[in-house]
Amino acid sequence: MKKILPILAILAASAIFFYPVFLKGKLPVPTDTLVGLYHPWLDQMAVTNPSGVPFKNFLITDPIRQQIPWRKLVIEEWRKGKLPVWNPYNFSGTPLGANIQAAAFYPVNILFFFLPFITAWTTLIILQPLLAGIFMYLYLRNQKMHPGAAMFGSLAWAFGGFSIAWLTWGTIMQTALWLPLMLLSIDRRSYILLVLSSVFALFAGHAQVAVYIFAFAGIYSLWKRSWWVIAGAAIAALITSIQWVPMLTLLSHSSRIVDTGTWLKEGWFLPWQNLIQFIAPDFFGNPATLNYWGIWNYGEFIGYIGILPLLLALFAIVTRRDRFTRFFAACAGVVFLFLLPTPLAKLPYQLHLPVISSLQPTRLMMLVDVCLAVLAALGLDAYVRNPNKKIFFVIACIGVILAGLWIYVWRTPDMGVSQRNLMLPSALWVAGAAVLLLARRNILVFFVISITIFDLFRFGWKFTPFTPTAYFFPNTAAISFLQSQEKPFRVISLDNRILPPNVGAYYGIESIEGYDPIYDARYEEFIAALNRREPNITPPFGFNRIITTPTIVSPLLPLLNVKYVLTLEDLKSPDVELMYREGNTRIYWYKKALPRIYPVESIIIASSKQQVMDVLYGKEFQPNTAAVVEQEIDVSPAALAAGDAIKITNMTTSSLSATSVFKEDHAVVIANMFDPRWKAFIDDAPTKLYRVNYLFQGLIVPKGNHTITLIYH
Numbered sequence: 001m002k003k004i005l006p007i008l009a010i011l012a013a014s015a016i017f018f019y020p021v022f023l024k025g026k027l028p029v030p031t032d033t034l035v036g037l038y039h040p041w042l043d044q045m046a047v048t049n050p051s052g053v054p055f056k057n058f059l060i061t062d063p064i065r066q067q068i069p070w071r072k073l074v075i076e077e078w079r080k081g082k083l084p085v086w087n088p089y090n091f092s093g094t095p096l097g098a099n100i101q102a103a104a105f106y107p108v109n110i111l112f113f114f115l116p117f118i119t120a121w122t123t124l125i126i127l128q129p130l131l132a133g134i135f136m137y138l139y140l141r142n143q144k145m146h147p148g149a150a151m152f153g154s155l156a157w158a159f160g161g162f163s164i165a166w167l168t169w170g171t172i173m174q175t176a177l178w179l180p181l182m183l184l185s186i187d188r189r190s191y192i193l194l195v196l197s198s199v200f201a202l203f204a205g206h207a208q209v210a211v212y213i214f215a216f217a218g219i220y221s222l223w224k225r226s227w228w229v230i231a232g233a234a235i236a237a238l239i240t241s242i243q244w245v246p247m248l249t250l251l252s253h254s255s256r257i258v259d260t261g262t263w264l265k266e267g268w269f270l271p272w273q274n275l276i277q278f279i280a281p282d283f284f285g286n287p288a289t290l291n292y293w294g295i296w297n298y299g300e301f302i303g304y305i306g307i308l309p310l311l312l313a314l315f316a317i318v319t320r321r322d323r324f325t326r327f328f329a330a331c332a333g334v335v336f337l338f339l340l341p342t343p344l345a346k347l348p349y350q351l352h353l354p355v356i357s358s359l360q361p362t363r364l365m366m367l368v369d370v371c372l373a374v375l376a377a378l379g380l381d382a383y384v385r386n387p388n389k390k391i392f393f394v395i396a397c398i399g400v401i402l403a404g405l406w407i408y409v410w411r412t413p414d415m416g417v418s419q420r421n422l423m424l425p426s427a428l429w430v431a432g433a434a435v436l437l438l439a440r441r442n443i444l445v446f447f448v449i450s451i452t453i454f455d456l457f458r459f460g461w462k463f464t465p466f467t468p469t470a471y472f473f474p475n476t477a478a479i480s481f482l483q484s485q486e487k488p489f490r491v492i493s494l495d496n497r498i499l500p501p502n503v504g505a506y507y508g509i510e511s512i513e514g515y516d517p518i519y520d521a522r523y524e525e526f527i528a529a530l531n532r533r534e535p536n537i538t539p540p541f542g543f544n545r546i547i548t549t550p551t552i553v554s555p556l557l558p559l560l561n562v563k564y565v566l567t568l569e570d571l572k573s574p575d576v577e578l579m580y581r582e583g584n585t586r587i588y589w590y591k592k593a594l595p596r597i598y599p600v601e602s603i604i605i606a607s608s609k610q611q612v613m614d615v616l617y618g619k620e621f622q623p624n625t626a627a628v629v630e631q632e633i634d635v636s637p638a639a640l641a642a643g644d645a646i647k648i649t650n651m652t653t654s655s656l657s658a659t660s661v662f663k664e665d666h667a668v669v670i671a672n673m674f675d676p677r678w679k680a681f682i683d684d685a686p687t688k689l690y691r692v693n694y695l696f697q698g699l700i701v702p703k704g705n706h707t708i709t710l711i712y713h
Contacts, residue, residue, distance in 0.1 A: 043583025103205035148445030153377025171205030312379030
């Protein structure tokens with residue numbers, strides 16, 4: 001029983017942290033930002049909340065704009081007995097299975113088959129600190145540490161800055177939490193545990209964090225001279241190839257390979273000044289209290305693990321001389337070299353190394369927190385076994401830093417936020433010092449853990465939203481109107497405050513917009529030319545991973561099958577007609593929209609993609625009767641005759657069926673994104689699929705009556 005008491009204590013701590021879920025029925029999901037920041041939910045809520053819906057943390061909107069809609073699509077596909085391979089709702093169509101953030105193959109998704117989606121997602125979030133804590137505890141205990149010290153380190157990791165900052169994503173910490181289990185498997189020489197933890201980490205939903213934990217585990221195995229790990233890693237790579245091979249293929253066609261110039265922006269690396277946050281996490285304010293005044297953004301920079309864990313981590317570095325301590329201290333130091341804006345950290349970006357130069361290094365904070373948590377446990381373990389007077393030196397060092405910060409804020413005007421947010425760290429430092437210096441050894445661990453729980457839970461509760469279930473993607477009149485219209489069609493929002501990119505996917509509404517770090521480079525060029533209102537496809541494009549369209553004045557827009565335009569203002573264009581209104585949200589019918597599938601009378605051959613764009617912008621080009629391709633195509637011009645028609649008979653996320661009646665052979669345009677994994681069939685016989693009009697699918701349909709089928713493999 002004694003062996004599992006610390007694990008039960010971690011379970012109890014997690015239950016306490018998530019008490020709003022268990023006692024108040026709330027959700028650890030930032031959907032308060034959905035109904036508090038965006039239309040048409042603002043319009044609906046205005047009826048009962050004229051002053052608006054208060055939201056806790058405007059910084060964390062990504063889970064409602066990415067992870068939750070994508071996971072819902074994945075689960076819906078699995079429930080239908082289909083592989084989740086294609087997402088038709090964003091970017092006019094994009095791979096779903098290849099999108100690692102959708103976590104399509106994560107085994108923990110089994111929760112969604114036994115629980116309602118909202119309950120399963122909540123459980124997924126709660127499991128993160130719980131599993132992170134348990135796995136870290138098991139790893140630390142395997143190092144023969146005092147049980148209290150192991151629990152102390154596990155809590156510092158499970159509820160530390162990185163964990164709390166990315167808690168609501170449901171992917172980043174789901175990936176990171178497997179690292180301690182991977183390290184434990186290496187120590188125990190367990191192939192099964194290594195393969196399982198590696199597979200779970202690769203499927204969990206975040207490629208960058210997966211790269212970091214595998215790099216760390218690889219270095220750890222080299223340090224341990226555990227060459228057998230190579231075989232285990234190879235097995236894991238083979239099992240997970242269904243995820244990372246399509247992801248790398250998608251990446252190769254995206255503009256994410258090199259993020260030119262992005263690394264020059266302030267905040268790409270951890271600013272030197274933000275090291276202060278390891279002692280005073282809210283020295284620069286906090287987005288949850290709307291007083292953050294530091295460099296953007298808070299969530300990327302917060303590595304706080306608590307005052308006492310930091311103090312005892314430093315104590316371990318100062319007092320312990322064993323290889324294990326030196327390894328984690330050295331790793332922490334090396335990670336800081338790449339995390340901070342040092343010459344070494346800048347080198348990959350100056351050399352424009354593919355992929356690496358597109359990764360923001362602040363996510364390395366995860367490894368910092370892992371190392372500091374292990375060192376904190378080592379420090380408490382050493383102090384419990386043999387109190388050392390060097391603790392005075394460590395306490396004094398942190399005290400001097402705090403004193404220096406106090407002097408700075410008192411002598412600098414307009415530092416009221418920093419003054420207030422130094423009080424608690426200072427009080428915790430005093431309390432921690434008193435416990436370490438005065439408490440008896442048999443109760444010291446209890447007080448150290450208690451102070452740390454208070455410290456980290458206060459920090460976590462301040463940042464983390466717990467929202468009413470009524471805020472979880474509620475329907476509105478405007479959304480219901482769009483859902484009721486005959487499909488297929490797409491929408492655009494002329495204002496980024498309406499139906500933010502990806503959110504429509506949750507409701508089954510297709511959009512030409514999207515938000516994802518990885519998307520097709522051609523699509524980015526096409527939308528850039530649309531927004532510029534000229535055939536200019538030269539970078540930079542300035543989308544910053546969010547594709548939006550603030551204009552309807554472009555000859556490219558009809559090609560996208562955009563039927564409805566969402567706006568907060570009246571439109572005077574003759575090309576649109578108001579169809580529905582909810583509060584300030586207006587829905588216009590775009591009259592020039594072309595169908596999702598249509599025949600054309602002639603084909604124009606272009607020699608390059610720039611020439612394609614020039615033709616599409618040409619005054620002579622008639623998109624409803626002609627199409628542009630970049631290769632030879634065997635079809636003669638033929639006018640459409642009376643009775644010629646093509647009609648969609650069935651459409652799913654990854655397939656399309658249509659019937660045609662033509663008196664002559666015709667090229668047919670399908671306004672879905674071209675992807676070589678789409679395969680076309682006419683009367684069950686394979687036929688070639690062409691890229692037409694820069695982005696879309698096209699094929700030659702012979703005269704007569706035929707059935708056309710497209711399937712994504």
